[in-house]
Structures are given as structure tokens and as C-alpha cells.
Amino acid sequence: MKVRIKFRKYGILRFIGHLDVMRYFQKAMRRACIPIAFTGGYSPHMIMSFAQPLGIGLTSDGEYMDIELTESIPSDRAVEALNAVMTEGMEVVSFRQISDDKKSSGMTIVAAADYLVTVRGTDTVAAFWREKLEDFLAQPSVLVMKKTKRSEKEMDIRPLIYQAAVTENGLFLKLAAGSADNLKPDLVMDAFYDWAGMSREPLHFHRLELFARTEDGFITLEDAGHAIR
Amino acid sequence: MRKLALDDEILLKIEKPARYIGGEVNSVMKDRDEIDIRFAMCFPDVYEIGMSHLGIQILYDMFNRMEGVWCERVYSPWTDLDAVMREEHIPLFALESQDPIKDFDFLGVTIQYEMCYTNILQVLDLSGIPLLSSERGEDCPIVIGGGPCAYNPEPLADFFDLFYIGEGETVYRELLDVYRRNRREGGTRRDFLVRAARIEGIYVPSLYSATYKEDGTIASFEPTEPGVPAVVRKQVVMDMSKTTYPERPIVPFIKVTQDRVVLEIQRGCIRGCRFCQAGMLYRPTRERDVETLKEYARLMLENTGHEEISLSSLSSSDYSQLEELVNFLIDECSAKGINISLPSLRIDAFSLDVMSKVQDVKKSSLTFAPEAGSQRMRDVINKGLTEEDILTGAGQAFEGGWNKVKLYFMLGLPTEEKEDMEAIAVLADKVARRYYEIPKDRRNGKCQITASSSFFIPKPFTPFQWARMYSNEEYIARAAIVKHAFQDQLNRKSLKYNWHDAEVTVLEGVLARGDRRVGHAILEAYRSGCIYDAWSENFDYEKWLEAFEKTGVDIAFYNERERGADEIFPWDFIDIGVTKQFLRREWERAMKGEVTPNCRQQCSGCGVAKWKGGVCIEGKN
Numbered sequence A: 001m002k003v004r005i006k007f008r009k010y011g012i013l014r015f016i017g018h019l020d021v022m023r024y025f026q027k028a029m030r031r032a033c034i035p036i037a038f039t040g041g042y043s044p045h046m047i048m049s050f051a052q053p054l055g056i057g058l059t060s061d062g063e064y065m066d067i068e069l070t071e072s073i074p075s076d077r078a079v080e081a082l083n084a085v086m087t088e089g090m091e092v093v094s095f096r097q098i099s100d101d102k103k104s105s106g107m108t109i110v111a112a113a114d115y116l117v118t119v120r121g122t123d124t125v126a127a128f129w130r131e132k133l134e135d136f137l138a139q140p141s142v143l144v145m146k147k148t149k150r151s152e153k154e155m156d157i158r159p160l161i162y163q164a165a166v167t168e169n170g171l172f173l174k175l176a177a178g179s180a181d182n183l184k185p186d187l188v189m190d191a192f193y194d195w196a197g198m199s200r201e202p203l204h205f206h207r208l209e210l211f212a213r214t215e216d217g218f219i220t221l222e223d224a225g226h227a228i229r
Numbered sequence B: 001m002r003k004l005a006l007d008d009e010i011l012l013k014i015e016k017p018a019r020y021i022g023g024e025v026n027s028v029m030k031d032r033d034e035i036d037i038r039f040a041m042c043f044p045d046v047y048e049i050g051m052s053h054l055g056i057q058i059l060y061d062m063f064n065r066m067e068g069v070w071c072e073r074v075y076s077p078w079t080d081l082d083a084v085m086r087e088e089h090i091p092l093f094a095l096e097s098q099d100p101i102k103d104f105d106f107l108g109v110t111i112q113y114e115m116c117y118t119n120i121l122q123v124l125d126l127s128g129i130p131l132l133s134s135e136r137g138e139d140c141p142i143v144i145g146g147g148p149c150a151y152n153p154e155p156l157a158d159f160f161d162l163f164y165i166g167e168g169e170t171v172y173r174e175l176l177d178v179y180r181r182n183r184r185e186g187g188t189r190r191d192f193l194v195r196a197a198r199i200e201g202i203y204v205p206s207l208y209s210a211t212y213k214e215d216g217t218i219a220s221f222e223p224t225e226p227g228v229p230a231v232v233r234k235q236v237v238m239d240m241s242k243t244t245y246p247e248r249p250i251v252p253f254i255k256v257t258q259d260r261v262v263l264e265i266q267r268g269c270i271r272g273c274r275f276c277q278a279g280m281l282y283r284p285t286r287e288r289d290v291e292t293l294k295e296y297a298r299l300m301l302e303n304t305g306h307e308e309i310s311l312s313s314l315s316s317s318d319y320s321q322l323e324e325l326v327n328f329l330i331d332e333c334s335a336k337g338i339n340i341s342l343p344s345l346r347i348d349a350f351s352l353d354v355m356s357k358v359q360d361v362k363k364s365s366l367t368f369a370p371e372a373g374s375q376r377m378r379d380v381i382n383k384g385l386t387e388e389d390i391l392t393g394a395g396q397a398f399e400g401g402w403n404k405v406k407l408y409f410m411l412g413l414p415t416e417e418k419e420d421m422e423a424i425a426v427l428a429d430k431v432a433r434r435y436y437e438i439p440k441d442r443r444n445g446k447c448q449i450t451a452s453s454s455f456f457i458p459k460p461f462t463p464f465q466w467a468r469m470y471s472n473e474e475y476i477a478r479a480a481i482v483k484h485a486f487q488d489q490l491n492r493k494s495l496k497y498n499w500h501d502a503e504v505t506v507l508e509g510v511l512a513r514g515d516r517r518v519g520h521a522i523l524e525a526y527r528s529g530c531i532y533d534a535w536s537e538n539f540d541y542e543k544w545l546e547a548f549e550k551t552g553v554d555i556a557f558y559n560e561r562e563r564g565a566d567e568i569f570p571w572d573f574i575d576i577g578v579t580k581q582f583l584r585r586e587w588e589r590a591m592k593g594e595v596t597p598n599c600r601q602q603c604s605g606c607g608v609a610k611w612k613g614g615v616c617i618e619g620k621n
Helices: A011-015 A018-031 A074-084 A127-138 A185-196 B008-013 B053-067 B078-089 B114-127 B170-183 B189-196 B279-280 B289-304 B322-334 B349-358 B375-380 B389-399 B416-436 B473-486 B500-514 B520-528 B540-550 B555-559 B581-593
Strands: A002-009 A048-050 A059-068 A090-098 A110-119 A143-147 A151-154 A160-167 A171-176 A201-212 A217-220 B037-043 B069-075 B104-111 B142-146 B163-166 B208-212 B218-224 B261-264 B309-314 B340-341 B365-371 B404-411 B448-455 B495-499
Touching: A011 A059, A018 A048, A018 B289, A059 B189, A074 B208, A090 B375, A110 A185, A110 B279, A127 A160, A127 A185, A143 A185, A160 B540, A171 A185, A185 A201, A217 B473, B008 B078, B037 B053, B037 B170, B053 B069, B053 B104, B053 B170, B053 B261, B053 B581, B078 B114, B104 B114, B114 B520, B142 B189, B163 B581, B170 B389, B261 B289, B289 B309, B289 B322, B309 B322, B322 B340, B322 B349, B349 B389, B349 B500, B365 B389, B375 B416, B404 B416, B416 B448, B416 B473, B416 B495, B448 B500, B473 B495, B473 B500, B500 B540, B520 B540
Parallel strands: A059 A201, B037 B069, B037 B104, B104 B142, B142 B163, B261 B309, B309 B340, B365 B404, B404 B448, B448 B495
Antiparallel strands: A002 A059, A002 A090, A048 A059, A110 A171, A110 A201, A143 A151, A160 A171, A201 A217, B208 B218
């Protein structure tokens, strides 16, 4: 059976990269005795896939991985067992069964991500964000140079900014995410600072949630699963 | 939440910030208010290397089991962070508390190889601790050295307050008790050092002085203070089943060199290879009880979640319960997808059978360490491995599907002649020939025989401690002879030959058998910018040569003369149990090409039998 795990990554673990998070969870699965399934072959490995890698320096309340189990285990017990072996900086939020259908798991379903941006070390926003965000968003297009491994090309990121608002806790962004169109919040802020003619200060990016697209709009990846009793 | 010593700006611009944040699974946090001794344990190399060292995990666990003691870790900052810390005057800190090392009671440094000596100075320097012991004030931690290189501590004598000679599980408790008593009684740093010097196994270099003869050799080496012993005795654990073992080793966030559970099955080696320092230092061979090991293996796998377990010892095949242990591990691990790695196994029917169960034959390579090409040379070094052993083992392996073999050799061994060097290529070719004896339809393409040679470096407390070394040019010439011999072989297309850097060899030789005067060159090299000498991309031979020149340390004096039978060595004041007479006897037998039986075949009277333990009493009680 397939299971989706939601977890938080915070504190000092913001300095641990994506590949190391995978290694961390492989070891954590063993420590917590989760009945996870392995691939076959001479060097079997755990069946585990992560949605949307998080860069070094970012924290998150909405990280996801899908795993496969060899036997069922109640959600509350699994969450408890995993949290008993976590270090500070990592917390399992939920453990839910998802459909066995290939199309419903993994990276491919991710369509959007929510972020909260603050000035690093302050938990607040810069003054001009509040004043200028609306004008920035009112532009018909926001052209940026996007670097790929091979070349640099100009692209319009405005359609990929689904939502943006200054809130009490910081600048909220809902951005396109996933394998088709992916927009990093860093790129948005670069464009915003450039447009405003301000020089970029150190920012902190916090991911709030990941979404899949359904006929009715976005749903969180967590809501695509249900608790195991 | 823990506050980090480095801010985000720095952590996000350096390589692998996880090296510096601590907080790993099973790392130990304690309440500062309940602690009266803070101990910083240092491995003076980068995090990934230091975290792979079993000794530190053992001591970390041992100290943290003690009430009132908090042991934390510190490693060498990589060169990127090193530059930032110097520029921004950030003091070096311990990983757990992120507190400055300068505030600790002790800084313990494990000294595993000579090429880390400048990194020790880096750690002291970044911590804000004066490099010279003589310049340290009452506010500085006591700087302790231990590990294999502490058996010739003299090149480092000026930088350490004391050395711990022997296995760490033995007298640390006593040392800490003396420290507490001294503090309670208002004693000074020097009072503590004088008291510590009376503990067996503790060497306080500042309480000894050396005089030299006109020819540069040592005339005398004596304590300068009454009550300080003239001989420092190695401390050794005699009952391996009663020592502590880390049941909850730390699990790093990033991939380290040894990313697995390590099970130390025994200490010491029965073999008596004459070049091998570990084989002499850790006598007598002491096995751990197999039932205890099974329990440790289970606990450590459970507590770490590692996907691999490795056995650790100098020669695993000599562990008497190996078969039982390995079968247990295979049963325990295979269902859980845990790999078993078995280093230092002699290649024979049993080990091939085991290896075919635990690894992919097609991908893995077999390793032999003949150490020398000719049988005569192998007799000189007392490596009890014959050509027949190698060819039989390789043959069995080839029949079993392997087609990659690695062979390890040393060049520059005592009495080595051109024929011995060429014999390396001949032996490699014979292994390849053995492979092509298998009918074409039953073998797996071409074979790949990789021979590597390092240059022999005589180490203290070995039968070869009297031996001479050679110049950089001579080493390169010898490697060229071997290289040419490889080109003459029938199967040269299946053979590959690599050799180790000669410049590092020369330096390591001076540091290994140096005396106190060599310390000046180390300090000078560090001041001229040498660190991470063990990393070829950082090693700067020219700077070292300049440092030797400037401080008047003559490389040839340390490396290029055979030492006299009566010469006093800088390390002679240390008693490792094995006597100098035995080592000399072994040197003389080596010169005659006579082999000495291993400890299980026959006792050769090395001296450690007086401790009445381990292999010395096997079958006798």
C-alpha cells in the first residue's frame, strides 16, 4: 500500500540538502521500524520518493514523501514512532494512505506551492513590499532571465505567480511548482527588488504547503490521502 | 532551539554547512549547570573523516556516561570556513553546545596520522589557544594528545600539555579526578600537570628534557622534576568484554567516509608483520566475546538505522568466532536490506563463500596485500602470504565469477633490490595468467588487475624502526622500475599500476621518527600556510622544504641513515610492552630473511605476555 508522509523541516535542519534529507529518512524508517517496501535486485533500496526538493537554507511546514508499505500500520502509531526517532528540526505531521494509482503519487502531481518570505533574522517584511507589491503585480508581464544548465533565456514569470499578499507574518506567495512550470520564490523576489530599484537584502524563505491540481482547483497533497486506522 | 556559532550568511556561502551545526541523531546534549568538566574531543581533519573514526565514538560515549562530564566534538574547519573564521575573528567552537573551545577544561586530540600535524595547530590557533604549551595561561584548556602518533609524541612535544599513551578506556577517569582535586585545592595548571604525570600512561612533555650528541642523536632523555617517572607505560584494556562500547553511535546528516555501523571484533594482530606499527602497538591480540558482539550489532543497527555494518580489526580472518558472527549477521541483515562489509579478510574458500553472499560478485573487486613482490622480500617483512596462497585464492575467486583484483605493495623496503621491484609486475601478471587459464566460455570478459604501491615508511616501535629511507628522487626511480617491468608483461593490457606520492612519503618519514627539534619545522610550515597536508590538493612540498631549511632540520638525518643498534630513539622512554630487544631480534632476523611464527603458532617472547591476557593465555586456562 502507498502512504504519503507530510513533515516539517525547521531550525538547523535548513542547512541539510535534499539528498541528505532522503538519507536521513531512510535511516529514520529503520529506527522507527516502519514496514517499508524495498525494490528487488542485488542492492535493494527503499521505495521512497520526495515531492519538490527544498533548497539549502529554506524551512518548511509542508514537505512530502511517498513510500510503499509491506503491511498496514495505523497512522497515529506511525507518526508517533517516527517522531520518537526524529532530531530537532524534523517533525512528521501526518502519515496517510493514498491511492495505488501511479498518477496520484510522486513529483508529477505537484502543481503549486505556498511560501512565506521574510527579511532574514527579523520575522518581518521590508517596508517597500507593502507599498509596492500591488503595482508590481499589476504589470502585464514580469520578464526575468532564467538560467538553465546550458543557457540563459528570458521568461515571463507573471502567470506563474498565482497569489501574492503582504500578511502579518511576511510576504505570502502562491507559485507554480512541479515538473511542468516551476517558479522559485527567490526569482520572484529578485524581480521584485529589481523592479523597485532596491538592492536585495538577505531573505528567508519558508515553504508553507504543496498542492496538487484537481478539477475544483488546488488541494494540498495531504488531503489527497486518508488516515489509516 | 540551539543557537549556532556561525550565522546564516556564513553557513550559506560555505561548502557543506552541515559539518558545523551538530545536532545529529544520538549526539549528546547536557545541561551546563550539571557539568563540572567540559571535554572537547577533536579529530584534526574535516568532519566527514573525523566522524568516520571509531575511536572517537568510543571515547565520546565513555565520557558522556560519566556524571558531571560533557564531551563534545570538534573537527578541522575546511579551508573555506578557515578563511572566514580568521578574517572575522570567529573562535572555533564545539558542535554540540556551539560554545568556544577556549572555554573548555580539556581539548583532546586524536592523532591518527602524521600528515594532520599542521591541522592540530590550525585547531589550536582558531580556538585562540597559544600554539606552544609553554605560553598557555590558566584560562586555557588542557591540551591532550592520544592515538597511534602519540607513541612518538616528540615532534609535537611543544604543542601539547600532556599525552595519553595507550587505549583511551583505561585512565581517563583517574585523570579527570586528579583535575577536579587540583581545582578544588586551588592548584595551578602546572600543579595539575605535575600531578597528572604521576598517573601511569600520562606523559607531560614539559617535565622532560633531551640532550643531544655532536652527531645529532639523543644523548639523554630524562624527567626534570622529582616524582615524574622516567618510563611511561602504555595503558591497555585487558578484558575486552568489560569495556564500554557505543551502543548509540552518532548518525551524521551528511554522507561521511564510514557511513555505517562499525563493530570492533578484536584489538591487536597475531601476525607480526615487521613494518606494521599497529601490529606491535596493540599487542596482545584480544578478542571480543561473540555473544556480546551480536548484541552490539543488533543495538547499533536499531539505534542508528544505518544500512550497512562493517567489521573492524587488523585481520578479521584471525578472529576465532568469525564464522559464527558472520552467519549471524547474514541472518540478521539480509531480510532488512542491510549490507555487510568485511574488510581485511584473507582470501580463501570461506571468505569467498561469505563474500559471494553479501556482495555483487560482478561489481566488487578482491583485495590482496602481498606487500612485496618476491618471496624473499615477503620473508624479510614477515608477511606470511605466499605466491601460492595468492594464486590459489585468486583462482578460486575467478572460478567464482570475480574478475577484478587489487594488489597492494610497498616499495623501498629494507634490503630491496631491483629483482624485488620487478617481481611486483611479475606477480600481477601471474594473477592475470591464472585468470586466462579459465576457458573463454566460462570467464567474464577480460580481467582487471590493479597493483598499487606506497613507499615504505619505518615507524617507531616496529622491527624496522632502525631502517633507512630514501630520497624523493630515489623513490620515483624505483616506481619507474616497476612501471617499466609492467610494460614487459604478457598480460600488460589487463594490468594497471599506480604509485603513491613520494614527496608526502619523505615528509611523513621525518615526522614519524622525528624528535623535539622537528617541532620547529612543523610550526614554521604551519605559519607559512600549510594545513590539510593529507589532502593532495593542499599539500605544498616546497613550503615544507623551506620550513625545514629555515629551522635547520635536516631531512637526511632523519630519513636517510640506518640507525645504530645502540641509538637512543626519541620514543624509547615509552614502554609499549613489546621490548626493544625483541624488536632488534626481529630486525636481525629480517636481515637474514628469516620468518617468525605468528602468536598462535608459537610465542616469540615479545614481552607482552607479562600482562597475562588475550592471545598470550589462549588455551592456557
